[in-house]
Amino acid sequence: MSKHEFKTESKQLLNLMINSIYTHKEIFLRELISNSSDAIDKYNYLSLTDDRLKTEENYEIEIIPNKDAKTITIKDNGIGMTKEELMENLGTIAKSGSKAFIEKLKESKDNVDIIGQFGVGFYSAFMVADKVVVKTKSPYEDTGYVWESTGESDFTIEDLSKNEHGTEITLHLRENDDDESYDTYLEEYKIKELVKKYSDYVRYPITMEVTKEVPKNDDASEDTDKEPEYETVIEQETLNSMVPIWKKKKSEVSDEDFNEFYKYQFHDYENPLTVINKKVEGMLNYNALLFIPKRVPQDFYTDQFEKGLQLYSKGVFIMDKCKELIPDHFRFVKGLVDSPDLTLNISREMLQHSRQLKKIASNLEKKIKSELEKMLRNDRESYIELFEQFGVNIKYGLYDQFGAKKDLLKDLVMYISSETKEYTTLKEYVERMKDNQEFIYYASGSSKEQIDRLPQMELLKEKGYEVLYFKDDVDEFAINFLTEYDEKKFKNISQGDLNLESEEEKKEIEEKEKEYKDMMSYIKDSLKDKVSEVKISSRLKESAVCLVSKDGVSFEMERILKSMPNNNGMMKAERVLELNPNHNLFKALENLYNNNKEEVKDYADLLYDQALLVEGFELEDPVKFANKMSNLMVKSIK
Numbered sequence: 048m049s050k051h052e053f054k055t056e057s058k059q060l061l062n063l064m065i066n067s068i069y070t071h072k073e074i075f076l077r078e079l080i081s082n083s084s085d086a087i088d089k090y091n092y093l094s095l096t097d098d099r100l101k102t103e104e105n106y107e108i109e110i111i112p113n114k115d116a117k118t119i120t121i122k123d124n125g126i127g128m129t130k131e132e133l134m135e136n137l138g139t140i141a142k143s144g145s146k147a148f149i150e151k152l153k154e155s156k157d158n159v160d161i162i163g164q165f166g167v168g169f170y171s172a173f174m175v176a177d178k179v180v181v182k183t184k185s186p187y188e189d190t191g192y193v194w195e196s197t198g199e200s201d202f203t204i205e206d207l208s209k210n211e212h213g214t215e216i217t218l219h220l221r222e223n224d225d226d227e228s229y230d231t232y233l234e235e236y237k238i239k240e241l242v243k244k245y246s247d248y249v250r251y252p253i254t255m256e257v258t259k260e261v262p263k264n265d266d267a268s269e270d271t272d273k274e275p276e277y278e279t280v281i282e283q284e285t286l287n288s289m290v291p292i293w294k295k296k297k298s299e300v301s302d303e304d305f306n307e308f309y310k311y312q313f314h315d316y317e318n319p320l321t322v323i324n325k326k327v328e329g330m331l332n333y334n335a336l337l338f339i340p341k342r343v344p345q346d347f348y349t350d351q352f353e354k355g356l357q358l359y360s361k362g363v364f365i366m367d368k369c370k371e372l373i374p375d376h377f378r379f380v381k382g383l384v385d386s387p388d389l390t391l392n393i394s395r396e397m398l399q400h401s402r403q404l405k406k407i408a409s410n411l412e413k414k415i416k417s418e419l420e421k422m423l424r425n426d427r428e429s430y431i432e433l434f435e436q437f438g439v440n441i442k443y444g445l446y447d448q449f450g451a452k453k454d455l456l457k458d459l460v461m462y463i464s465s466e467t468k469e470y471t472t473l474k475e476y477v478e479r480m481k482d483n484q485e486f487i488y489y490a491s492g493s494s495k496e497q498i499d500r501l502p503q504m505e506l507l508k509e510k511g512y513e514v515l516y517f518k519d520d521v522d523e524f525a526i527n528f529l530t531e532y533d534e535k536k537f538k539n540i541s542q543g544d545l546n547l548e549s550e551e552e553k554k555e556i557e558e559k560e561k562e563y564k565d566m567m568s569y570i571k572d573s574l575k576d577k578v579s580e581v582k583i584s585s586r587l588k589e590s591a592v593c594l595v596s597k598d599g600v601s602f603e604m605e606r607i608l609k610s611m612p613n614n615n616g617m618m619k620a621e622r623v624l625e626l627n628p629n630h631n632l633f634k635a636l637e638n639l640y641n642n643n644k645e646e647v648k649d650y651a652d653l654l655y656d657q658a659l660l661v662e663g664f665e666l667e668d669p670v671k672f673a674n675k676m677s678n679l680m681v682k683s684i685k
């Protein structure tokens with residue numbers, strides 16, 4: 048016999064299980080049954096390709112309560128464990144569910160409430176047992192093993208002569224206490240109830256010996272006057288219906304059932320925002336049960352996140368994260384696909400080339416899109432909730448693959464509008480456009496408030512044009528691929544000419560351009576190559592100056608490109624400094640230009656810096672800016 052220590056994380060989890068005041072201790076049975084079912088899946092899957100494993104016909108998970116010994120045993124004929132696997136699997140925590148659980152636990156104040164919503168696995172046995180004995184045999188080893196632990200700091204492993212592959216887990220139930228009667232887990236009715244509640248859809252028979260009263264089968268029973276006599280028999284009964292939740296009739300499954308299934312199967316602690324349940328029959332056959340989570344998973348925007356749907360064939364599990372089934376722009380969708388058209392012993396390489404799989408994936412993409420559109424139409428509030436979580440991901444889809452999916456996705460994206468101050472779709476924007484309006488206007492910035500304060504907004508506000516706020520890094524890049532919506536092109540209000548002036552206003556500007564030509568080129572020369580042009584502004588109403596970029600790279604794009612690794616600084620926006628000819632400052636500047644040209648240079652620098660600040664850029668030399676400012680203050684106060 049050998050003795051081994053649990054790894055630290057395991058100890059933490061065990062400690063939690065043992066000291067748990069959690070009232071749903073009953074979930075231990077679900078956890079153990081689900082492990083057995085996984086183990087049978089594995090055996091079944093391997094037996095298709097590995098000749099060393101004989102084909103099994105009678106897969107079974109058996110529950111054996113023993114009232115005298117106060118034990119309950121869960122026995123399966125699955126893959127079992129080798130010695131190494133025993134050490135690894137029951138001595139450390141390697142699995143996603145338990146890890147996510149511990150993570151959640153660390154950040155949650157109310158620890159106990161979330162246990163039931165995770166697959167916390169094998170260790171949950173210690174919530175109800177003070178000793179657990181695991182007998183197991185793998186088809187790859189000649190001997191079996193017994194693993195034993197009281198859930199404290201260590202466990203033991205011993206050889207066992209066992210012929211059949213599989214695992215048998217015996218729980219020595221705790222003594223009843225004030226909070227819990229552990230004895231009830233030995234009662235037939237309770238076990239039946241728990242299997243129905245949590246494990247009904249398990250695809251293999253979960254059996255138990257049950258006592259039944261049946262009419263006695265003797266000749267006298269033909270005598271109808273006589274009361275039938277009963278006798279007690281013991282029969283092995285299958286407790287679960289074995290129909291997976293996605294195969295059940297819609298009328299048989301409640302929203303609650305779907306929610307519980309989702310939380311358990313996909314390790315979430317909240318109900319999903321939406322459930323999509325689809326059954327397709329014909330040339331292609333499959334069931335898809337999809338869920339949109341309420342919240343972005345913690346690792347969603349990191350490399351660690353793995354997209355994909357679980358894949359089943361005729362109810363038998365094939366793989367966990369089949370990424371071919373879900374496109375990147377919908378990678379937040381979780382769920383599963385079950386198709387009888389796929390062969391069981393399908394390999395990763397074969398999957399990539401599977402025509403059926405591609406077809407299913409493309410159907411699902413359309414289905415998800417139409418479900419999202421439906422949600423947007425009928426339950427806008429929920430859609431916005433979803434969009435706030437996953438919208439950035441959908442926007443990436445617009446520009447991913449050089450815009451290949453833009454038509455699919457363009458009606459799913461939303462932006463905050465200057466008009467409604469709420470999320471709006473492009474379709475809604477276009478419907479509200481003025482008769483003579485040529486462009487869909489947008490402005491980029493870090494927040495709604497910052498964009499609202501941009502001097503460039505002044506003219507659009509005055510003329511009553513709606514502006515979309517682009518707050519996400521991806522927005523401008525995405526729009527570059529979208530290029531237009533309903534034949535209306537997009538226009539950045541801080542780029543190029545807006546051409547919004549009336550003929551009269553245009554004339555006025557032209558005249559001013561002529562009049563101040565020298566002064567403008569003087570300022571330009573003094574600013575050197577900080578700007579490519581200084582000009583009279585037609586877009587400013589209240590503010591004195593603003594900085595705009597020429598068509599091409601915008602300020603926002605420059606900022607994003609600059610923050611990227613491997614940036615070589617080549618992509619820069621061409622800066623144009625615009626001055627408001629109707630502002631008092633302009634008049635003062637003109638005065639200065641006529642009387643003391645040299646001083647205009649300092650003002651030019653300050654104006655430029657001011658425009659940079661308004662745009663949200665950092666100043667090249669803040670100290671110089673402050674000094675110049677102070678000097679001018681001193682002068683004016685004198």
Ligand SMILES: Nc1ncnc2c1ncn2[C@@H]1O[C@H](COP(=O)(O)OP(=O)(O)OP(=O)(O)O)[C@@H](O)[C@H]1O
Nearest residue numbers: 082083086127136142143144145166167168169214
């Ligand atoms: N009945 C069993 N037969 C064979 N292996 C088992 C059995 N029960 C547990 N194991 C092994 O022990 C591992 C740990 O089980 P545990 O229940 O802690 O986590 P899990 O089931 O893998 O994860 P999760 O609970 O998130 O699904 C399993 O992954 C499996 O390899």
